[in-house]
Amino acid sequence: MQYILSTERLSLRKLTHADWSFILELVNTEGWIKFIGDRNVHSEADALRYLNNGPLASYRENDFGLWLVESKGGEKIGLCGILTRAYLQNPDVGFAFLPEYTGKGFAIEIVKATIQYAMKHWQFEKISAIIIPTNERSINLVERLGFAFVERFKHENETLLLFTYG
Ligand SMILES: CC(C)(COP(=O)(O)OP(=O)(O)OC[C@H]1O[C@@H](n2cnc3c(N)ncnc32)[C@H](O)[C@@H]1OP(=O)(O)O)[C@@H](O)C(=O)NCCC(=O)NCCS
Numbered sequence: 001m002q003y004i005l006s007t008e009r010l011s012l013r014k015l016t017h018a019d020w021s022f023i024l025e026l027v028n029t030e031g032w033i034k035f036i037g038d039r040n041v042h043s044e045a046d047a048l049r050y051l052n053n054g055p056l057a058s059y060r061e062n063d064f065g066l067w068l069v070e071s072k073g074g075e076k077i078g079l080c081g082i083l084t085r086a087y088l089q090n091p092d093v094g095f096a097f098l099p100e101y102t103g104k105g106f107a108i109e110i111v112k113a114t115i116q117y118a119m120k121h122w123q124f125e126k127i128s129a130i131i132i133p134t135n136e137r138s139i140n141l142v143e144r145l146g147f148a149f150v151e152r153f154k155h156e157n158e159t160l161l162l163f164t165y166g
Contacts, residue, residue, distance in 0.1 A: 004067055007113045010106060012067045012080060015055045019068055020047035022076040025098065032096050035135045058083070064118060066094055069110050077101040080110045082118045082127070087155055090164065091118070092128040095138075108141055115145070115165060126166035133161055 004012040015023070024047040026032060027039045041050050058065030066081035078097030085092065095111050115127050129142045133152070139161070143149075147163035154160070 005113055005117045007109050009072060010077075010110050010113075011070045011072065012110060012114065013070065014059060015051055015066070015068050015079075017048055017051060019076065020044055020051060022068070023047040023050055026079065026096060029096075029099055031099060031102075035132055035138065036096060055081070064091075064122065067114075069097070069106070071101075077106060078110075080107075080114050082114070082122075082124075085130075088128055088130070088162075090126045090128045091122075091124055092130055093118075095141075102137070108144060111141065112145055119166060124166070126164050128165070129163045130160045131163065133159060139163075 001013060004014070006012070021044070024041055024044070027041045027047075027050065039050055041047050055065045055067075062084060064082040066079045066083065068076055069078040069080050071077055078095065078101060080093070080095040082091050083094050093111060093115055095107055097107055118124055118127060128150075129138070129147055131138045131142070142163045142165075145165065147165045150162040150164050152159060152161055
């Protein structure tokens with residue numbers, strides 16, 4: 001298996017079609033629906049469509065994208081990676097974990113390694129994070145990593161907080 005990077009407890013690798021059932025589970029967790037949004041993924045075909053139009057398209061177009069977070073034991077536990085959005089000046093970091101793998105410091109461990117790797121590898125000067133105001137766990141996480149609050153803005157009728165690192 002070729003990994004993008006590894007930390008003490010975790011590894012990051014590209015997603016493939018074989019990860020469809022993990023995607024189906026993750027994007028339907030309460031946390032994902034509440035804080036990221038309902039992607040209408042309810043079947044294998046939907047999950048494959050999500051993979052094709054999202055992470056796999058981004059690997060092709062940008063080289064980076066959302067990657068799979070694995071434990072050293074090989075369990076699929078979350079996603080973390082770098083995204084681009086037309087309405088943002090800088091690339092942004094995205095992350096989400098299955099609920100049974102939160103509260104263990106896994107998210108902060110892999111987000112920290114991901115931003116360090118991405119800034120070096122693609123020479124990004126800054127990396128942003130966009131978070132809805134009620135997502136306190138994510139706000140805590142990026143603030144602990146040294147992201148600074150930039151502004152509150154509206155996108156497609158939703159209020160978002162912009163944080164930037166670097
Ligand atoms: C956002 C999300 C990834 C945060 O996960 P998390 O596990 O709370 O994040 P962290 O890695 O920072 O872990 C912190 C917790 O682990 C605990 N912890 C245990 N061992 C630890 C260790 N070795 N190192 C650091 N923290 C540790 C901390 O005490 C803290 O616990 P607390 O919340 O009870 O205070 C998760 O809630 C999630 O997937 N949410 C849904 C999707 C989402 O919102 N994505 C972001 C959209 S912007």
